[in-house]
Amino acid sequence: MKKFFYILCIAGIFSSCDNDESTAIVDQELQPEKISAFIASFPKSYSSIDPRLTYKFSYENGLLKKASGKIMSPTPGITTFMTDPYCLFSYNNDKVSIQHSEVEANGAVKEVCTMENGKLKSRYLYNGIDVLFSEKNYSYQTDKIVVYEKQYTWEYFTTYLFDSNQNLIKSEKLEKSGGIDSKLTTTFYSNFDTAKNPFKKLYLCNDNFYEKSLSKNNYRTVDYTVQDLQNPQFPPGSGHSDWTYFYDSDGQVILTWQ
Template sequence: MKKIFYVLLGICMLSCNSNEDTVEETSIQDLQPDKAYIHYVDRPTNNLNADWYYRFNYENGNLIKISGWLKGKIFSSDAYTYLTYQGNEAKISYSFDSDLTNVYTLQNNRPIKEVLYIQDYVQGTKTYTYENDKIKIYLKPTNSLSDYFVTYYFNPVTKNLIKSELLRKSQGTDVELSTTIYSDFDNAQNPFKKMGLVSDDLYEKSLSANNFRKKEVTVEQFAHPANGNVAMPPSTTIQELTYKYDSKGQVLLYYPL
């Protein structure tokens, strides 16, 4: 599992095809799952691999370590992602890439700024703004003409995501807009709540009270030199996420295969 700084919404996520069966429950203590198949976290596949799962460690209620990393078709259970906390700062580092570090500034346990470092050089920054039923994120990569603006919209009653918009601009002009509609929420607690700093996929999943099982993503490209000055009609893809649940209706991220 590696932080993907520039892919904010995981637009290319594949559909999940596992069966939504009820099986015996395993422990999701205080929304702190200790294991999860990569299929449910950030790498959906058609067939679950019994050996491909992440392991999570917590301390004082915070996620501090994730064991496991998939590169291409090779999964390593001995690769680690570390999270350390000091004051209002959280730092993410990786055993499999010592050059890469993400540093968050937190306020009320929520990120307000993120800085990506590669070999101690700043590669980009994100700033987070919180409004009523809305989160706005501005991403500025270093040495790039592009800026990225993300807005997440929430249902004020259910506290679940309704929609997100990712707008890419270049030199102040719109290049591309991706709109995601979230639906088919379950009634289960969200087991991803404490994982939101780790990756963009997990940030998106961590935001709601419950768990979305359908995403409808529409991408529109505008007439711009980056697009050959040709506008493209909107194209839409649908991704479905299928979970298993225990007898109490809670999500199972790991279970015997």
């Protein structure tokens, strides 16, 4: 298997649906065949990442059929980008099945998603022995998406908030363990461009692509705080990241380097 290694002192990669678009409109969105791993997943502070390493995508009748490329963190401080792992997408009415060639970072080998009016409604994750171990449910309100996830004894409540331009500006993720509040992560997204979002059709690939797909345009700055709710005497952790994008003559993001 072809593998590229990068050792990074990195706390984490922002992990990894469209808030108000119909299927007909989504079909008119960009269909990128390649996106640099650097552009997709790393802020500009990690400029040592080889920009030639890319995710690859293929489509059929406007639908995503295959996505190749995967970022892994096998141990703390070590991040690898692997070009060979892939996932295959199959469609049957309101269901989308995703088969991964390797176990994903979230533990899934297979995923089954249900759609309603062109929007993601639920996502079921299965392990290598085809046992359901995690479920996500999505609900929609004006300028808001709420995601509920249950995995074993852990529960996650994530709320995404949008501005009047249909861009994601804030998310709040509450983690519960055994029914007890454990951690709250608050994230702010800002510094939007005016380019089309190349991740609109890639939201089922991973959590990072899902968050990037939510906005009409592309955010270039992320600030977050993390509160330990079981130890409120501890000061919150925080982080800041900036992305640098380059644009073509039409004002759209250049997704790969030659």
